[in-house]
Amino acid sequence: MSTKIRFLHSCSKLDKFDIYLKDCILCPDLSYLGYSHYYDVEHGKIVFKICPPKKHYSILDAYTYVAENSYQTAVVTGLNGDLSLFVVPDAYIPLTFNKAFIRFVNLAPDKTLDFIVYDGTSVTFRNVSYKQATDYHTLYADTYDIAARISGTNNIFLTLKNVQLLENRFYTIYIFGFARDANSPGYLIFTDGANQ
Incomplete structure (x- = not known):
């Protein structure tokens, strides 16, 4: 490689x-x-x-x-x-059948964020600061709702509906924008590495 x-x-x-x-x-x-x-x-x-x-x-x-x-x-x-x-x-790590890998990067300069993936219960990545990336987390290939929440509060920064994760893929979701501007938050989702 x-x-x-x-x-x-x-x-x-x-x-x-x-x-x-x-x-x-x-x-x-x-x-x-x-x-x-x-x-x-x-x-x-x-x-x-x-x-x-x-x-x-x-x-x-x-x-x-x-x-x-x-x-x-x-x-x-x-x-x-x-x-x-x-x-x-x-990351390029061994693939797991029927599994997807997801992580988050915070590009929102004015807030630390929590990321919540709703998968029947929830998977939470807490206190992700500006320019910080989380580790990858393994999920079943499926469709998920995801929320970015301002850390230490119940305030939702951004909601992502019906995010489809395919098996044998690595995904990074980049969250950007400003909490003070309700129209600015957004996201980009990338597939990572060789398995695109």
């Missing part, structure tokens, strides 16, 4: 940008809440340059380490001009 990385643009202050690796464009014209396919890269220490579209000056030089034989998602985010990139390892 080669080393692969994809990109997610979650900085609402930027319309679009290009991503360069070793002074060559790798991911062009990525729009807000847009995401790329996986790119093959060399493992080890890497510098990604985030540049305005069709410009050759960087607004962020992001230093990171990419593990050998891995899948990763690099998330570009930021608030009030504080641009950053963080890498979420996309």
Whole structure:
């Protein structure tokens, strides 16, 4: 398995940008809440340059380490001009027949969140802070309702209805938006790794 990385643009202050690796464009014209396919890269220490579209000056030089034989998602985010990139390892673990794997990443800058998956009882991931990813959790392949709740309260940040999880898939749900703006919360659901 080669080393692969994809990109997610979650900085609402930027319309679009290009991503360069070793002074060559790798991911062009990525729009807000847009995401790329996986790119093959060399493992080890890497510098990604985030540049305005069709410009050759960087607004962020992001230093990171990419593990050998891995899948990763690099998330570009930021608030009030504080641009950053963080890498979420996309786990590749042995598949379980009739099972799906799900986890969550909090991209809501102003709140810590709990995630609740209703599966007859409920599965809860608690106190997930901004830019934090949960571990994967195993569920039967089925359709689920999911809620993101502001931690320490009963206030629902976002509700996801009828989320279908297929067997032998790894899923990450990215939650974004602001609690102070009722129209801004939303989500993206990705399938991770080789089994897409």
